Amino acid sequence: MNNHIGNAELSLLAGRLHENLPFSSPITLKIVRDAVSGDFPAVFESDPARELLSYWSNTGFKTAFPLQITSIENDADRVACLHAFLQVNFTGPNLEISPEDLIPSSGTSPPLDGGVLNRLAISELSYGGEPAYHLMKKAAFLRIAQLIFDLKYAHLTSVPWWVLRVTTIHQQILGEPVGLPDSFFTQGRLLLEQGLLHHTLGNDRSAAQLFVRAARALGLEYELTGAMGKRTKFQENDISQLVLLAQSRRREEGDGDLKDGVFPNQDSLPEEIPLNDDTLLEQTQFTSSTSAPLSSTNPLAHLDPAAQPPLHPLDQCILLALCLNVRNTQPQHGLTTEQMAPYVARVLSHPRNWSVYSMALLLRSRLESTRSRTVERSTFQLQALIDQMPTSDSTLSDRLLKWEMERELAIRYLSLGVVRSAMEIFERLEMWEEVVKCWQSMERPEKGIVIVRDLLEGRKEEADIVLARGKAATEPRRERMDTAREAKLWCLLGDLEPETCLEHYTKAWEISNHTSGRAARSLGGFFFARNEFTKAIPRLREAVAINPLLSRTWFILGCACLREERWLDARDAFARCVAIDEDDGESWNNLASVYLRMGAASSRLLLTEDGGIEEGTNSDVTTKSDRIPFENAMLAFRALKQGLKFSYDNWRMWQNYMIVCLEVGELAEACRALGRVVEELSEKEGEASLDLDVLERLVDAVVRGRHSLLPRVMDLFVRIILPRISSSARVFRAYARLLIWQDRWGDALEAHMDAYRCSVVSDEKVETDLGQWRLAVDEVLDLVDILRNIGPRVGADGDQSNHPSEKRVNWQFQARSVVRTFMGRTKGSFGEEAEWEKLTAVLQDIKSA
Secondary structure, eight states: OOHHHHHHHHHHHHTSOOTTSOSSOOHHHHHHHHHHHTOHHHHHTSHHHHHHHTTOOTTOGGGTSOTTOGGGGTOGGGOHHHHHHHHHHHHOTTOSOOHHHHSOOOSSSOOOOHHHHHHHHHHHHOBTTBOBOTTOSSTHHHHHHHHHHTSOOSSOTTHHHHHHHHHHHHHHTBSSOOOOOGGGOOOHHHHHHHHHHHHHTTOHHHHHHHHHHHHHHHTOEEEEEEEEEEEETTOOSOEEEEEEEEEOOOOOTTOSSOOOOOOOOGGGSOOOOOOOOSSEEEEEEEOOSSOBSOOTTOTTTTOOTTSOOOOOHHHHHHHHHTTTTOOTTOTTSSSOHHHHHHHHHHHHTSOOOHHHHHHHHHHHHHHGGGSTTTHHHHHHHHHHHHHTOOOTTSOGGGOOOHHHHHHHHHHHHHHTTOHHHHHHHHHHTTOHHHHHHHHHHTTOHHHHHHHHHHHHHTSSOOHHHHHHHOTTOSSOOOOOOOHHHHHHHHHHHHHHOGGGHHHHHHHHHHHTTSOOHHHHHHHHHHHHHTTOHHHHHHHHHHHHHHOTTOHHHHHHHHHHHHHTTOHHHHHHHHHHHHHHOTTOHHHHHHHHHHHHHHHOOSSSEEEOTTSOEEEOOGGGOOOSSSSOOHHHHHHHHHHHHHHTTTOTTOHHHHHHHHHHHHHHTOHHHHHHHHHHHHHHHHHHHGGGGSOHHHHHHHHHHHHTTOGGGHHHHHHIIIIIIHHHOOSOHHHHHHHHHHHHHTTOHHHHHHHHHHHHHHSGGGSGGGGTOHHHHHHHHHHHHHHHHHHHHHGGGTTSTTOOSSSOTTOOOOHHHHHHHHHHHHHHHHHHHHTTSHHHHHHHHHHHHHHTO
């Protein structure tokens, strides 16, 4: 490839002229300069752009660029205008040129109408049953760019990159992200932008991996470590603070990546709102000259946390991208808030690019939105970013999408309870679903109904339709919105009017010609809520066929199939749930339940209606199969084990996991699961939180030779069960068995005494209730036998208890005291019973021993 053409592509990708680009150049290089500088009229007036646009057809965008334009495959001088198409759509507020001004009209056809063109583009940008945002300006630029990049190119090596960028932007303007074919995903910048697309689609794990690969490809070195410093104004002693050490690689002349460029004018940067807190410092004050701990093999050990070198803007982008997967409401996702803050602080310490700096402030605003001491700055910072959005006189690379940040500000207001301010923004952005939610939160749903009905019936018109009509309209007429948007409004009306919701959802489905994912989801949810699962399943299947990225729809489908005992379909649905969101613990739990139901159980496993697992006897089970296949039980075990990583506090999952572990022989894991259940439930449920059958099975396993299990079971007793449950005779007896197996006779005897104190003997009813008294007699006699058998061994050679070897137990005295105390309590009530003679004989036997 000609070197100038290669540099031209690089300039277009980076949005900055390459230093090796000649000043005097052919037409292609002139177009590159015009596109990079934002002079789009000059780009579109060029011969290559005019030739492309002359193929416009009034029949629609899909036929605007027929495949006969074969010259593009062999002539790279037509490429520069493609960059302009993409840049115009997303970076130019108050841009004077419009798509209809650029597309020549034939001699027989009338001039193109801008409103019609824009609505046509928005309609065709709807994808996978999801409508495109209807207030996009000059959406035709994006649609034309999309079509141009779909052509075949022989010499333009950066086309896959541009396809990736167009696709990422397209996903962001849809109501919900829509899945792409696997073939779409086929190198630091490209990896970074691929990661951003995965993040948009909700594939956080894949995104994070791509961001790390991008850092390696660009030679960015970074490490999250600790350094001594202060975080509060009243802090006297330095303590370890989190800090991100980062260093860009040296960019040499001729490097494939563009050099840093000139530092921006500090006055042009967005305003950084001060914290102004009475306790927290504006930023961490590091007092050490190096990070701690130091390592001779750490290439960043020489960096001073308080004075790190500036980073290349592209490396700053990677650090910010690593933070995108954080969900503040669920810290188990990716980095936590505290871990993420140093990444943002590292970027903010050296402003080098308007867009990157603005994004860093935006991310910090999101991080601080959940803390009481920083939520005020968070909101003011977001408002400041919106107020300082660049206008048409800003440089091309400094422009951002303003409506997206306004939407986030409205959501922030809503979370703070400032509903009116949030609703004003949503109304301005014509985000009607959010407007309706605001009215519902204020307990005025009728206001939302009026808005939706006015929109559907033409009494209220959206901005794009009003502008499209224009001042020169000869007669009043109603412009129809595209079907995807109209279907969404009918669904919204169905949500607001539950008594007629089925009619509204059905109308939405028909209006969209069976292409609205929202309508299909609403119909499926309607039937599911009424337990009409046979009707819900087809609608939910249509919904996931239209948009397979929404895990919640897959989950409801799986539940419906589970209720209909369609095990294979349920398995596939829940498997899709965890494939989309690996952190979905509930789906992992249900997937395990399905695996067990597929084989059915006449073993100890019973499955409850809500997908839980219980223990039972063979006679309790009414399933057809004799036993769960071991393969299915192992699949259930793995599913639950994976799900518990993300639902660690879900005691029901731990309970299910415990039973499945017993089924597959994973006794160590069963022991761990039993401990977690007790930890979670003992405070509320007490003894009921402990599955005594499982506990005794674990003890049985140890005494029958599972030596490796002993430390876990002992830890279960000593650390978890006994400190929380001290009133169960079965617990102490199980513990005593374990101690006897270890020859700890003294401890075992004490455990049996504790069991006796917790038994029926301690109940006051033994003094009046004959049945209870007879049970107590058995307890007394059993304890005497235990004292007779264990007592002589306590303190003797071989006793592994903590008792000193010289200290022996007077077991006869203990046994005599137990019998005499019990007889003294109950003589007045049951002294004439036959069992009384047994007690008298035992007492005499102890005396003569």
